[in-house]
Amino acid sequence: MLGAANHRFGGDLDALRRHLLDGSHDWKQLGKDLLDRVPDPVLHRLDPHGDNGPSARSDDVFHLDGTPAKPIPITDANAMGLEWGYVLHDHGIEVIALTYYDRGPIVSWDTDLLSRVSDTPSLWAPTRPAPVQAPAPMLEITKPAAPAPAPARPRITR
Structure with a gap:
């Protein structure tokens, strides 16, 4: 979202x-x-x-x-079997772990899209901050240096 x-x-x-x-x-x-x-x-x-x-x-x-x-429309009466619910507020998205809670913490709309977000329902308590961590740093991939050329072999002639 x-x-x-x-x-x-x-x-x-x-x-x-x-x-x-x-x-x-x-x-x-x-x-x-x-x-x-x-x-x-x-x-x-x-x-x-x-x-x-x-x-x-x-x-x-x-x-x-x-x-x-x-x-x-999803209500308390027919939400059986659903695991997650989301409410789009003006200041962020409320994430509700339906198997544990009837409300959830808010994740701000300006949260970095690459943040690491837990999918453990018990961590989404409405009284706790959302279990969202800053993104992992981008790994830099560098090409290995080219190996030095092999020394020339002496040529044997007969």
């Missing part, structure tokens, strides 16, 4: 909210297309092998009579 908010939607949180909530569908998954306009070096560090696919909508859900189903 941080990449989508800051790059694809240029900080326009209302546009991000409309994109996620106003469709006539639910989401199967949120994907790499939300990272449009993220600088290539950052995108490569986020997804070095290009494994993440595009977002996928659940457009193929129908009632028994054949009419398309409308999205179902």
Whole structure:
């Protein structure tokens, strides 16, 4: 969400909210297309092998009579089986580990996209800071110096 908010939607949180909530569908998954306009070096560090696919909508859900189903708002009564919840506030995204808490800490929208974020639900207590660490430093890869040429061998003639 941080990449989508800051790059694809240029900080326009209302546009991000409309994109996620106003469709006539639910989401199967949120994907790499939300990272449009993220600088290539950052995108490569986020997804070095290009494994993440595009977002996928659940457009193929129908009632028994054949009419398309409308999205179902998530409430306490029907959230069973969900692990995470997210609330998009103006000052950051609230991350809720639903298996442990009914609220969560806020991750500021200006958090570095390359920060290391824990996926351990018990660490996302609403009374603690979000378990987000500064990004690991970029490793510099240098080419080894070319080996010195081997000394010439004396040529033996007969």
